[in-house]
Amino acid sequence: MTHPSPWRATVLTLFPEMFPGPLGVSLAGRALASGLWQIEARDIRASATDRHRSVDDTPAGGGPGMVLRADVLAAAIDAAEIGPDRPRLLMSPRGRPLTQARVAELAGGPGPLIVCGRFEGIDQRVIDGRGLEEVSIGDYVLSGGEIAALALIDACVRLLPGVMGKEASGTEESFSDGLLEYPQYTRPQLFEGVPIPEILTSGDHGKVASWRRAQSEALTAARRPDLWAQIPPKIPPKAPNRPRRQKTPKNKTDG
Numbered sequence: 001m002t003h004p005s006p007w008r009a010t011v012l013t014l015f016p017e018m019f020p021g022p023l024g025v026s027l028a029g030r031a032l033a034s035g036l037w038q039i040e041a042r043d044i045r046a047s048a049t050d051r052h053r054s055v056d057d058t059p060a061g062g063g064p065g066m067v068l069r070a071d072v073l074a075a076a077i078d079a080a081e082i083g084p085d086r087p088r089l090l091m092s093p094r095g096r097p098l099t100q101a102r103v104a105e106l107a108g109g110p111g112p113l114i115v116c117g118r119f120e121g122i123d124q125r126v127i128d129g130r131g132l133e134e135v136s137i138g139d140y141v142l143s144g145g146e147i148a149a150l151a152l153i154d155a156c157v158r159l160l161p162g163v164m165g166k167e168a169s170g171t172e173e174s175f176s177d178g179l180l181e182y183p184q185y186t187r188p189q190l191f192e193g194v195p196i197p198e199i200l201t202s203g204d205h206g207k208v209a210s211w212r213r214a215q216s217e218a219l220t221a222a223r224r225p226d227l228w229a230q231i232p233p234k235i236p237p238k239a240p241n242r243p244r245r246q247k248t249p250k251n252k253t254d255g
């Protein structure tokens with residue numbers, strides 16, 4: 001299904017000049033130039049109403065830093081006139097960690113509104129009142145939501161139809177099947193005395209596929225036990241003639 005208008009990211013930020021930024025080059029940049037997606041960066045400050053165009057104030061209850069004002073940010077969200085079908089995201093270290101599955105969902109929709117926080121964050125009443133979904137890009141703190149928004153948009157854009165050269169390259173990589181990607185090699189055949197694993201140059205596609213699968217599984221088990229625990233246990237290959245009883249109890253019987 002194609003949407004009537006191209007996928008679109010609407011970003012609310014105090015620094016609209018940060019967009020498209022790095023998304024204006026390479027894969028995403030070419031796709032942007034050819035109209036496969038759109039980006040609109042809107043200046044939150046344009047919704048400030050007082051003489052000094054102030055967007056932030058000191059935190060109620062005390063403490064360091066400043067907080068983005070509820071009235072200004074809510075006005076900026078309302079002015080963006082986002083329809084009810086577009087997700088409304090807030091980049092936030094408190095949010096649910098972004099996953100490839102959520103990225104694929106977002107890429108499959110009309111494209112989100114993304115609010116970028118600054119300072120100590122934003123007034124809770126805007127999060128609640130405008131139904132913002134908090135999204136984190138990892139357990140570390142950035143100085144603003146813009147770089148997080150760029151990361152999220154980049155991850156979405158490369159999944160849009162027509163953006164990546166080969167259809168397959170989006171479905172075979174890390175996370176898409178719950179596993180990390182296998183190691184990649186290219187020419188030269190011999191690099192600093194290390195050859196490309198023989199199997200990859202054998203021309204045997206079946207063997208290559210099972211080698212890659214085994215590598216992916218080993219890497220995932222070693223590096224990301226959290227992901228590995230979610231992989232359903234393998235269905236054992238059919239016994240040649242009659243069903244055999246299992247001699248040893250399997251490691252993973254449930255979960």
Ligand code: SAH
Binds near residue numbers: 091093119122136145
């Ligand atoms: N005081 C806040 C951090 C504010 S950082 C706290 O402790 O939670 C300023 C802004 O940067 C945030 O409002 C958010 O928009 C953005 N940001 C920082 N780290 C982020 C992360 N890991 N993921 C997404 N956005 C982040």
